[in-house]
Amino acid sequence: MKKFLSRLTPAPSSGDAANRREFIRNAGLGGLSLGMLFDGKPDQELEFITQKVPRDSKPSELKITDLRVAILAGVPFTSPIIRIDTNQGLVGWGEVRDGASANYALALKSRLLGKNPCNVEQLFKLIKPFGNHGRAAGGVCGVEMALWDLAGKAYGVPAYQLLGGKYRDFIRLYADTPEGKNYDEFAVNMAKRRDAGYSFLKMDFGIGMLADQPGMLVGASQWSVKRAYDPTTGGKMGNYAMTKHPFTRIQVTKKGIDKLAEHVGRVREIVGYDTPLAADHFGHFDVNTAILIGKAMEPFRLAWLEDMVPWFYTDQWKQISDAIETPTLTGEDIYLKEEFIKLIDARAVDMIHPDLASSGGLLETKKIGDYAEDAGIPMAMHFAGSPISMMANIHCAAATENFVALEHHGVDVAGWEDLVTGIRPIVEKGYVKVPDRPGLGVDLNEEVAKKYLRKGATWFAPTDVWNERDSWDREWS
Structure with a gap:
């Protein structure tokens, strides 16, 4: 049974101590314990022992599931922080430019849902028509930051490496x-x-x-x-x-x-x-x-x-x-x-x-x-x-x-x-x-950032109103 577990169950990420402990605890249910729980049903056994296993090692299957914002003030100016969630639990962070509206980012949500954030340049071309000079670019740029954050996390490399490497430390x-x-x-x-x-x-x-x-x-x-x-x-x-x-x-x-x-x-x-x-x-x-x-x-x-x-x-x-x-x-x-x-x-x-x-x-x-x-x-x-x-x-x-x-x-x-x-x-x-x-x-x-939350703003409130795409975006006929 131990060989079965090691062969079919990927180990959790090295930095996640809580998940590692949970993994060991679940793996310890092998042999007689699992047999008693599921009475020899391997499909249920496998589902149970992998339910806590991180699935962020599959970049090709990564999908955007949500986009929310929290508006901070005094950092040093007003900055809407973007959070992009995914189906694998990875979170990407971005930021709308100082003094710009969070709506510049929220308006892009319907164009991003269900997409793979690792396709950064493709998604950038999809959303860049919705930016303009000055603060109007804030949504497109903030989302692009979050996409690189997600891509780097998915592949386990810093963002600069995805840009071709670094010239300086x-x-x-x-x-x-x-x-x-x-x-x-x-x-x-x-x-x-x-x-x-x-x-x-x-x-x-x-x-x-x-x-x-x-x-x-x-x-x-x-x-x-x-x-x-x-x-x-x-x-x-x-x-x-x-x-x-x-x-x-x-x-x-x-x-x-x-x-x-x-x-x-x-x-x-x-x-x-x-x-x-x-x-x-x-x-x-x-x-x-x-x-x-x-x-x-x-x-x-x-x-x-x-x-x-x-x-x-x-x-x-x-x-x-x-x-x-x-x-x-x-x-x-x-x-x-x-x-x-x-x-x-x-x-x-x-x-x-x-x-x-x-x-x-x-x-x-x-x-x-x-x-x-x-x-x-x-x-x-x-x-x-x-x-x-x-x-x-x-x-x-x-x-x-x-x-x-x-x-x-x-x-x-x-x-x-x-x-x-x-x-x-x-x-x-x-x-x-x-x-x-x-x-x-x-x-x-988040504990510290909440202290900077702009008066009247809500902390990463649901943004379902932005889920539906309601326009034809193509710029050519």
Whole structure:
């Protein structure tokens, strides 16, 4: 009977102690015990002894059975976490981009039910028409993360291995410089960043810091310049936050340019020149003003100037890049490789900056990076989410040769690393060690994550209303 058991019953996974004990306990019912229970009926005996055996070793038979979300807040922003369940008990974790609706992911559920998650590229092609630039890509990208997590777990390999292998064992992070009420406080905050081991930093500066000072800006009084992220506050000219850069006609005076240069110079003194320092969030103004600011920043050897005009103005980006010596960079809101290709082919920017939660997920972002690599253009990566999305970025960064650094926006979020299990610590001295655990390498720590559940949200509530597909999706006739 023992030979019969060993021949027909696969052993449980090595990491599942509870199942292993259960397996041994059940196997101990062999011989006389099983004979007494089932009176020599081998089909019932076999059903009994295998009911606790894991069945996650059959990737070809893996099927998606459910998709649910839980919306977390303050991690550092709002992030809907995706959970994809399967018929073999495997769970895949993904994340909708910060600030995006969970419905972007839920709308994809009816297209995924019953499908094998290991067919990642096939499923991505099936759902990618339902994404778009910016946060509208969040559902497609979050699902794609969860599919790679499931595929890696099913085959027992880390996600980077499924992308072709890794170029590096450690992923360098860049951290935003923390703000301070004055430069003395800023210097203290910067010392904390250095003590934490971050060797690449980014700061925000722009016309918002000039708005209340006389003689700094032309035309700014007609706009709510300090409300760059408020889509509800308008005025006679319109809403500043929602008006594309060239159309505000705001200009910066010589006095304003000097003030910005003084600010960046003092920050550079605090940071020093051994540490790369990038810059972001300049405000909404035209190409001419962008060039003036860019030239004024050249003495400080910044790593890049980010998103000076919207990403889709390819010709304007080329104007700026050709006129200044500081590297230019954009891309965090671009969905799919095609628009990146336009920027790269035009030599419109010096670097690209995809956000994996908008650019198409792990494989599409690797394709974007590979195309840029062939053109001699480096890739930094934008990120502002939970450790689930970070680990998707880590695997992609490991598998992409021209990668430079990954943003970490949750440095100051208390308990951020406790949101997941599987890796501890996640960040060490400004780097993340690429995990060798299957899939993304982490699982949601539900006990901790529940503390971050957005007010009014439900913890992975049933989503049966999204089960039925009610449209014809084909894009061609």
